[in-house]
Amino acid sequence: MNVEKKQNTGAKIAIGVIIVYLLLPLAMTMIYSLFREWIDIMPTGFTLNAYTELFTDTLFWKAVGRTIVISVVPIVLCTVFVLLAMYVVVVYHPDWNKMIQILCTVPYAIQGVILPTCVLSLYSSAPEPFGNRMFMLVSTYMVVILPYVYQGIRNNLNGIGAARLIEAAQMLGASRFYAFFRVVIPNIMGGVTISVMLAMAIVFGDFVIINTLAGGHFMTAQMYLYDVMKKSGQRTCAVIVLLFLVTLIISAGAFFLQSREKDRKDR
Amino acid sequence: MRSKRKTYILALAPFLLLCFLFEIIPVIYTVVRSFIPEGGTPGFTLENYINIFTGKLYQRAIANSLLISVLSSVIGLVVAFVGAKAVHEEKGRLKTVFMSILNMVSNFSGVPLAFAYIIMFGNIGVMTMVGANYGIGFLADFPLYSVWGLLMIYVYFQIPLSTLLLIPAFDSIRKEWKEAVALLGGGPAVFWRKVGIPVLFPSILGTFSVLFANALAAYASAYALLMNNISLLPIRLSEQFVGDIIQRPEFGSAIAVVMIVFMVLAIAVQNKMMPKKGGKR
DSSP states (O other), rough: OOOHHHHHHEEEEEEEHHHHHHHHHHHHHHHHHHHOOOOSSSOOEEEOOHHHHHTTTTEEEEEEEEHHHHHHHHHHHHHHHHHHHHHHHHHTOGHHHHHHHHHHHHHTTTTTTTTHHHHHHHHHOOOOOTTOHHHHHHHHHHHHHHHHHHHHHOOOOOOOHHHHHHHHHTTTOOOOOHIIIIIIIIHHHHHHHHHHHHHHHHHTTTTTHHHHHTTGGGGOHHHHHHHHHTTTTTHHHHHHHHHHHHHHHHHHHHHHHHHHHHHHHHH | HHHHHHGGGGGGGGHHHHHIIIIIIHHHHHHHHHTTTTTTTTSSHHHHHHHHHHHHHHHHHHHHHHHHHHHHHHHHHHHHHHHHHHHHOOHHHHHHHHHHHHHTTTTTOOHHHHHHHHHHHSTOOOHHHHHHTTTTTTHHOOSSSSHHHHHHHHHHHHHHHHHHHHHHHHOOOOOOHHHHHHHHOOHHHHHIIIIIHHHHHHHHHHHHHHHHHHHHHOOOHHHHHHOOOOOOOOOOOOTTSSSSSSOOOOHHHHHHEEEEEEEEHHHHHHHHHHTTOOOOO
């Protein structure tokens, strides 16, 4: 008993220390954004100036708008592409799953800076539409999120037993196409939304791909942040706090959906 | 019926097209290009690779990248082990809070993270100023703009990732094993050394390779902190294709291939080690 109790206090302390360590940079950034000066232990001169300036800066909102567009388009397309591919796999060729899986794992090996430089190297002087930076950008994001979208879709297909569901629908007279798109997909949509939102958080936080493929020509929120960084520390912190909140809302949404999904399945 | 049999293949087309055009072909093109002499004259050469492994600047980049990736992964793993073990022993609300915080801060990386460290430890950072005002030397002279400062930033983003990956592995540790060890006269230290860590070893090694790959390819924090003034593989790679200095695509392709080789090695280890999901039961 005594040992157990001691162990428990130890665990609490360990968790506590790690929490403090992880929250410190975030907390400092937030405090920094709210004060005029911070050169001693306590910051001085509370102000919301950085935020009001930011809220009235149309450049910032345009950047946020661009980020949303550039995240939503690849995610929607990627999800549709993978769903179509999985239709063929589930209905006609279960043995092809291995190939799809490999294609969806390769992006891990070329993550970070590697894929955008390879794409740029290949297409930078290619004819339209390949030479178009937006086309490169959207396609590269689609490849980056491929593993997450695929995993989400596959797990959910397995979870509901898609193959048997289609057999059952066929027995009731539905075509395989109808069964997949009208019976299976509505049933996995909830789960797929979760992986889509995780993918959204990834694209939202991307800097390397946008910086490599678009440079300063397409200012997303991350590029705006990088630009402000050289001008005002306080304002930069305000941007960081706002962007972090947005990411938080996206992943909290995914988390919320996940627990609801779990409840539904347990019932 | 016959025509129908072929049309379903069309559903596969967009996916395959995307994978080939923006995943497979760019990689193959990069590999091929890495063996072409600089300037683009046709031919076959190993010179690009020889230049990487003999040039001081690029040797440095490889050494720094490996150092920072291995060290940040090891430190991240040690902290993650302590954290995941604590989660394993702790059941109540603290566990839920901890898990939420891990999920939350796993989004805090790249440029924002680098800037958070700049306002803490940078030239006029809060910690630096406090250190200078109160004569705390290691704070005042903290070497943020160096490999060591960068290492600290990398450790920060490795910790939530590795803890989240290790926590499920601890579920496989049975209470009965601890009791069995205790019956034979062993304390917790003996248990972890003789039973716990050996059982977890595949997960630990698997997590290590995820962390290693994650750190090796990371670009944003390093670029935000030091721009091109640090020799790291991702920085050296990107500057061959973008930016102000003379672009050397063939040489850059060779750097990319070197990085891909490291990444594939890490992923191979991970595939071998990570317990297959849903395989049991």
